Amino acid sequence: MEKSSNGTMAQARLESRGNKATRKGFGEALLEIGKDERVVSLSADLTGSVNMHLFQKAYPERFFNVGIAEANMISMAAGFATAGKIAYTATFANFATGRVYDQIRQSVCYSELNVKICASHSGLTLGEDGATHQILEDIGLMRGLPNMTVVVPCDYMETIRATKAIAEYDGPTYLRFSRPALADFSLESEPFEIGKSIQLKQGTDVTIIACGVMVWKALQAAYQLEEEGISARVINMHTIKPLDEEAIVAAAQETGAIVTAEEHQIFTGLSEAVAGVVVRTVPVPMGMVGVEDKFGKSGAPEELLKKFGLTEEKIKEKVKTVLGKKRA
Secondary structure, three states: OEEOOOOOEEOOOOOOOOEEEHHHHHHHHHHHHOOOOOEEEEEOOOOOOOOOHHHHHHOHHHEEEOOOOHHHHHHHHHHHHHOOOEEEEEEEHHHHHHOOHHHHHHHHHOOOOOEEEEEEOOOHHHOOOOOOOOOOOHHHHHHOOOOOEEEOOOOHHHHHHHHHHHHHOOOOEEEEOOOOEEEOOOOOOOOOEOOEOEEEEOOOOEEEEEOOOHHHHHHHHHHHHHOOOOOEEEEEOOEEEOOOHHHHHHHHHHHOOEEEEEEEEOOOOHHHHHHHHHHHOOOOOEEEEEEOOOOOOOOOHHHHHHHOOOOHHHHHHHHHHHHHHHHO
16 A cells, blocks of 8 residues: 555555445444443434434433434434533434524534534435435535534445544534445545545546545546546545645645536535635636536436436546646
8 A cells, every 4th residue: 555645545446345335334333432421322213224223222321212303303412412422413414404404503503512413315325215305405504504524424434434533523513424335445444534535546637536425436437537548636535624625735736637526516515615725725627526506306326326427427527628628
């Protein structure tokens, strides 16, 4: 394993160990950190769906199913936090953010309370439940709140590391993960630090910066581009806020072009966060792969990703477009 110039770990090639659901990683990690008696967990009647049943069985006295009452769940979590507890809440991403925005803003972020808002079933990969449940604005909602930290792990193994890391991080945190089984490829030994991205592949012509389910697609696209003679750096930007500005600036300076990839609206998400850094520091050509101001649809996860252009082919297309602008 080589060490890149900015201290991140890189591999010649990362291989998937098969498909695993990120929500399973969340549940397993929560069970482990439950050994700390300060940890309490709250579910909004979706205990099995978000894999909180493991914690419930092991620590029933510190588990609370509040029913279909997400606003109450956030308010209860805020109360636990004022008593020194580390409060983990979990439900579907649509309910965890949009439905309870007022409680998060007023009760959690304004008071800087140590509440962990853990959101499963996010984005298009929620699948057949359709547009009403496929929230594609949640990263923007959460990163716009003062004092809120936003973490979007890329696979099962990284979700385990992220769930543990936010327990050590004092303050409001939004952890976003997904429903289906996805490629599990990140390294178990890889250090996970909130606010510090991970470089997965070195490259000199362009940098692809991705989060969540799009990291694996970005990595595969980069190796396909390599076969065409294009050297693409790949960065896993697992923390959207605080953003790793140092890695973005280095990418802009060293490769001269950037493409972002996210399972979210390009407005207010990772793409705009990265663009804000680029325009303020090292303006370079940029391309964005994400949902372009649309609601989702009902369908199989991979079919939906293809329909909305969240694919390896679209990433490669954007890379070639920005390279054309770079040479102009």
